[in-house]
Amino acid sequence: VHVVPFNDLAAVAQLLEREDVALVLTEPAMTNNHGLIEPVPGFMSALRDATLRTGSLLALDETHTLVCGPGGLTRAWGLDSDFVIVGKSIAGGVPCGAYGMTDSLAEALEYDVTSAGFRYADRIATGGTLFGNPLSIVAARATLGRILTDDAYAHTAALGYRLAARLQESLAAAGVEWSVRQLFCRCALFFTPAPPLDAAQARRRDCPLLRRWQRLFFANRGVWDAIVGAGPTVAVPATADDVDQYADVFEQWIAQARALLM
Ligand SMILES: Cc1ncc(COP(=O)(O)O)c(C=O)c1O
Numbered sequence: 001v002h003v004v005p006f007n008d009l010a011a012v013a014q015l016l017e018r019e020d021v022a023l024v025l026t027e028p029a030m031t032n033n034h035g036l037i038e039p040v041p042g043f044m045s046a047l048r049d050a051t052l053r054t055g056s057l058l059a060l061d062e063t064h065t066l067v068c069g070p071g072g073l074t075r076a077w078g079l080d081s082d083f084v085i086v087g088k089s090i091a092g093g094v095p096c097g098a099y100g101m102t103d104s105l106a107e108a109l110e111y112d113v114t115s116a117g118f119r120y121a122d123r124i125a126t127g128g129t130l131f132g133n134p135l136s137i138v139a140a141r142a143t144l145g146r147i148l149t150d151d152a153y154a155h156t157a158a159l160g161y162r163l164a165a166r167l168q169e170s171l172a173a174a175g176v177e178w179s180v181r182q183l184f185c186r187c188a189l190f191f192t193p194a195p196p197l198d199a200a201q202a203r204r205r206d207c208p209l210l211r212r213w214q215r216l217f218f219a220n221r222g223v224w225d226a227i228v229g230a231g232p233t234v235a236v237p238a239t240a241d242d243v244d245q246y247a248d249v250f251e252q253w254i255a256q257a258r259a260l261l262m
Contacts, residue, residue, distance in 0.1 A: 005198035006030050006037055009046050016054040023057040023083075028073040031064040034202035035188030035231045036181045037195070048080050057105075059083035063097070066090060067233060068184035069153045076184070092147060094139035095130075152236045156185035159234040159243050163187050166247035173251075174258045188231035214253055221249045 004012045006026065015021055028044060030037035051058040058081040062072035066086045069076045074084055082105055087097035101109075113123045130136070164182030167189065171178055177193045188195075191210060196202040206229070215225045223246055225232065232246055 005200060007040050007043055007197045009043060009050070012047060013050045016050050016056055019054050021054070021056045023059055024051055025059045025061060027061045027063075028065055028077065028079055029183055030199065031186065031230065032227075033229050034196070034199050034206075035190060035229060036183055036186055037198065037202060038181065038183065040197065044077065044079055051082075057082040059085060061085045063087040065183075067156070067186065069157065070148070070150060073183075089148065090143060091136055091139040092143035094136055096136035096140050098140070147236055153184070156234045156236060156238070159238060159240060160185040160187060162240065163232060163234060163243045163247060166244070167250055170247065170251040170254050174254045176254055176258055176262065185234040186231060187233070210257070217253045217256070218246075218249050221252070223249050 060081045066072040067089050084100045164180050164187045167180045179190045179195050181188045181195050192205045211228050
């Protein structure tokens with residue numbers, strides 16, 4: 001396994017040129033512990049070209065980014081890949097994951113190896129104890145069919161935009177040169193004027209103590225930031241009032257942070 005910085009096309013292309021890399025796995029935009037790191041323009045398509053040129057497969061992990069819209073960033077940005085992995089939001093909190101792949105990969109996975117003289121034990125096994133379990137499937141059907149509708153995605157994206165705009169206004173009004181990024185319903189705050197391009201940059205420029213203080217400050221004012229550093233994400237039931245409550249507390253926090261730190 002090689003770990004390559006996100007957005008570093010030269011590094012990934014150099015590895016792929018060896019033509020011994022089976023698969024490249026990436027999120028289309030990095031989420032989770034580093035807030036939100038977007039691909040620089042052209043990165044995802046150049047990555048795809050590099051995998052096609054060198055015979056590697058590309059897997060896009062949309063476990064987090066499925067909240068961006070129906071079809072995740074794959075559909076929103078017209079991305080091409082061999083595998084797409086989804087999870088988390090597809091079953092509204094009930095554990096569930098799913099993956100999709102191209103027809104040719106599905107054929108390879110389902111190929112009856114014994115017909116070609118191989119042993120049954122040589123087949124590619126898929127499945128697991130909870131594979132296709134009824135509770136997860138029913139939850140996913142209900143979530144995808146009734147909750148994560150196009151209207152719901154439009155609603156969360158519009159509120160994500162509202163949230164990011166309010167956070168940016170607070171920073172500008174206070175003269176604090178931090179940055180806010182937004183991707184549909186997701187927002188992220190960085191303590192630098194420009195957002196980071198990869199995880200190492202994000203780690204170097206972050207301040208865990210400041211994040212913990214922010215979380216405590218918010219909790220004491222009725223806002224619970226669920227995951228430190230992941231950034232606020234607008235959920236389907238959230239209203240403009242919820243967004244404004246978050247933004248109001250953020251404004252208070254920025255005023256105190258400015259007074260204390262700058
Ligand atoms: C990007 C990404 N993919 C996959 C996973 C794995 O999800 P699970 O905990 O369901 O295995 C996570 C977990 O947070 C994740 O952040």
